[in-house]
Amino acid sequence: DAKTTQPNSMESNEEEPVHLPCNHSTISGTDYIHWYRQLPSQGPEYVIHGLTSNVNNRMASLAIAEDRKSSTLILHRATLRDAAVYYCILRAINSGGSNYKLTFGKGTLLTVNP
Amino acid sequence: ETGVTQSPTHLIKTRGQQVTLRCSSQSGHNTVSWYQQALGQGPQFIFQYYREEENGRGNFPPRFSGLQFPNYSSELNVNALELDDSALYLCASSSRDRDRNSPLHFGNGTRLTVT
Numbered sequence: 001d002a003k004t005t006q007p008n009s010m011e012s013n014e015e016e017p018v019h020l021p022c023n024h025s026t027i028s029g030t031d032y033i034h035w036y037r038q039l040p041s042q043g044p045e046y047v048i049h050g051l052t053s054n055v056n057n058r059m060a061s062l063a064i065a066e067d068r069k070s071s072t073l074i075l076h077r078a079t080l081r082d083a084a085v086y087y088c089i090l091r092a093i094n095s096g097g098s099n100y101k102l103t104f105g106k107g108t109l110l111t112v113n114p
Numbered sequence: 115e116t117g118v119t120q121s122p123t124h125l126i127k128t129r130g131q132q133v134t135l136r137c138s139s140q141s142g143h144n145t146v147s148w149y150q151q152a153l154g155q156g157p158q159f160i161f162q163y164y165r166e167e168e169n170g171r172g173n174f175p176p177r178f179s180g181l182q183f184p185n186y187s188s189e190l191n192v193n194a195l196e197l198d199d200s201a202l203y204l205c206a207s208s209s210r211d212r213d214r215n216s217p218l219h220f221g222n223g224t225r226l227t228v229t
Contacts, residue, residue, distance in 0.1 A: 043204050043220030104156030
């Protein structure tokens with residue numbers, strides 16, 4: 001599985017934007033970039049995913065570099081509830097479509113200050 | 115829409131014992147996968163079931179086994195428990211038929227402690 005690299009931790013202030021980076025220099029053409037987050041004492045929660053183009057949803061935006069070797073998850077206005085571990089994951093969909101596993105790294109621990 | 119539910123939430127077992135963890139998938143989902151999360155680490159893939167058949171397995175020994183039932187609920191069984199099996203066990207469901215890239219929906223896990 002292709003690997004991702006994220007900072008161990010980041011800090012933000014409430015109501016300010018947060019940019020969470022992820023490097024994935026060995027990404028293959030069929031790898032989607034997925035982001036999940038895990039709040040304390042909860043299971044991971046899907047945030048967003050994309051392939052080549054930037055993506056927006058109600059939770060966040062995903063900016064993907066033109067060469068796809070890096071991406072950035074953008075939280076437009078951080079709230080205290082956004083404090084969590086954020087995981088950047090490359091999800092390979094093989095030709096048989098039988099492998100949907102997620103390979104988690106250690107993620108980025110985001111702290112949001114009031 | 116009911117989310118993924120897991121039971122029990124906490125469990126304490128003794129080394130050498132066997133344990134069964136249960137998971138109810140989100141309504142409409144036919145694929146379930148299990149993950150193990152040690153303290154301070156990201157979740158690690160154990161295996162996945164699709165329509166009652168195992169169709170993917172991570173690097174876990176055979177004493178980790180599972181079942182998926184016709185209603186798509188699932189069980190994770192671990193035999194001959196070891197101290198290193200102490201972890202949070204997460205179940206996730208998805209709908210493979212709708213979209214092969216569909217997100218996984220996770221439960222809040224079962225915290226297993228082996229003494």
